[in-house]
Amino acid sequence: MPDAPxxxxxxxxxxxxxxGPGKADLLETIRETGSISAAARQMGMSYKRAWQLVETxxxxxxxxxxxxxxxxxxxxxxxxxxxxxxxxADFRALELVLMERGAGALANLSARLADNATPK
Amino acid sequence: MPDAPxxxxxxxxxxxxxxGPGKADLLETIRETGSISAAARQMGMSYKRAWQLVETxxxxxxxxxxxxxxxxxxxxxxxxxxxxxxxxADFRALELVLMERGAGALANLSARLADNATPK
DNA sequence: TGTCGTTATGTCCCACAGAACATAACGAAG
DNA sequence: CTTCGTTATGTTCTGTGGGACATAACGACA
Numbered sequence: 001m002p003d004a005p006x007x008x009x010x011x012x013x014x015x016x017x018x019x020g021p022g023k024a025d026l027l028e029t030i031r032e033t034g035s036i037s038a039a040a041r042q043m044g045m046s047y048k049r050a051w052q053l054v055e056t057x058x059x060x061x062x063x064x065x066x067x068x069x070x071x072x073x074x075x076x077x078x079x080x081x082x083x084x085x086x087x088x089a090d091f092r093a094l095e096l097v098l099m100e101r102g103a104g105a106l107a108n109l110s111a112r113l114a115d116n117a118t119p120k
Numbered sequence: 121m122p123d124a125p126x127x128x129x130x131x132x133x134x135x136x137x138x139x140g141p142g143k144a145d146l147l148e149t150i151r152e153t154g155s156i157s158a159a160a161r162q163m164g165m166s167y168k169r170a171w172q173l174v175e176t177x178x179x180x181x182x183x184x185x186x187x188x189x190x191x192x193x194x195x196x197x198x199x200x201x202x203x204x205x206x207x208x209a210d211f212r213a214l215e216l217v218l219m220e221r222g223a224g225a226l227a228n229l230s231a232r233l234a235d236n237a238t239p240k
Numbered sequence: 241t242g243t244c245g246t247t248a249t250g251t252c253c254c255a256c257a258g259a260a261c262a263t264a265a266c267g268a269a270g
Numbered sequence: 271c272t273t274c275g276t277t278a279t280g281t282t283c284t285g286t287g288g289g290a291c292a293t294a295a296c297g298a299c300a
Contacts, residue, residue, distance in 0.1 A: 005133045009218070011226070012126040013233055037276060046259060051278070062234045068277060071267025075275025087232060090225040094218070097225070098129070101217045105210040106131070112207060113133055114182045157246060166289055171248070188247060191297025195245025 005110055007098050011091075017060040024091045026053050030066060031080040031088075039078075054078070061087065125230055127218050131211075137180040144211045146173050150186060151200040151208075159198075174198070181207065 010020035029039035040050035058064040065084030070076040080088070130140035149159035160170035178184040185204030190196040200208070 005131050007214075008130045008132060010128045010130070011229065012128060013230070014125070017233070019229070035276070047277085048260095048279080049258065052258095055278095060234055061232050063232065069267090070265075070277045072276085073268050073270090073274080075268095076266075076277050077275095078277085083232065087229060090228045093225045094127075094222045097221045098214070098218050101221050102214045105213045105217070108210045109131065109139070109207060110133065112181050112183065112203065113137070114180055155246070167247085168249080168290095169288065172288095175248095189297090190247045190295075192246085193244080193298045193300090195298095196247050196296075197245095198247085 005106060007095070007102065007106065009091075009095055009098060011094075013060070017056075019060075019087075019091060023053050023057055024088060026050060027057070027065065027080055027084055027088050030054070030078050031085070034077050034079060036066075036068070036078045057084075125226060127215070127222065127226065129211075129215055129218060131214075133180070137176075139180075139207075139211060143173050143177055144208060146170060147177070147185065147200055147204055147208050150174070150198050151205070154197050154199060156186075156188065156198045177204075 008021050010018055012018045026039060026043065029042055030036060033039045033042060036050050036054055037047045040047045043050070054066050054068075058066060061083065063083040064081060065087055066078050066080055068076065068078045128141050130138055132138045146159060146163065149163055150156060153159045153162060156170050156174055157167045160167045163170070174186050174188075178186060181203065183203040184201060185207055186198050186200055188196065188198045
C-alpha cells in the first residue's frame, strides 16, 4: 500500500451552508499564524479566497469564528474565537471518529483497489 | 431544526482515484434498475456522465464493479458484480459509522449554526 | 432482416470556481 | 504625519467539469 487513503468529510447544513476540510484547515492555520494572509500564503491559496472562506464561516454561524483587526504596527491580524475553536474541535472529532471506527471498512476497500503504481 | 444536516464522505486513494457519494449512489441505482441509462435518468444526470463514472469505477478496482451487455431484446443492461456490492457495502458502512458515532459532534455543530430560515 | 433500447464515443458549449491583479482603508508606533 | 503589513473589495481571465447533442455499434427476438 503506497500511501494511506485520506478520508474527507463534508457537512451539508440547511441551505447551501457547508463545512469541510478546506474551511477547517484554514481555521486551524489562522489559529496558528494569527493572520488570514499568512494562513493563505502557508496554504498556497489566494488571500481573497481565504478571506471569502472566513466571511462565509462567520456568517453561517451565530457567533463569529474569526475576529479580525485592521491597522496597527503589525498591520492587523485575525484570531480564532472560542466558538471557532469549538467548531474546529467538533469537526476534528468527527474526522477522528471516522478514521478510528472506519479503519476496517477502509482497509477492505483499499485491498480491492487496482495497484496503479502512480505512473509517470 | 429545519432539515437534518447531511454528512458527505469521500475517500481519496492514491493517485486521483476517489470514491464518494456520487459513485456510490450511482452504483446503487444501477443495481436497482439494471441499466446505466435508467440509473442516469432516475438520478437526473446525463448518460455520458454515468457511463464515465462506471468507467472510472471499473478501472480503479482490480475486479470490475459493473458488467455491461450490449444489444439483445432489452437493448442491453448493466449489473453490479459481487465485488461492486461489497465495495458499496463498505462505503455505506463507513457512512453509517459516521452517522451513528458522530451524532453528538454533529448536533453540537448544528446548534451553533445561524438560523437561516431558508429565506425567499 | 428489421426493430428497439442500451452501451459506447465524439464534439461543442457554457456556467462558474478560483487565480491573478489592482487598489483602498486602516491604525498603532515611531 | 509617515510607514508598513494586514484587512477589505473590485475586475478580469481562464481551466474545466458537466450538460446538450449527435452517432455508431450491438444483438436477441419477432
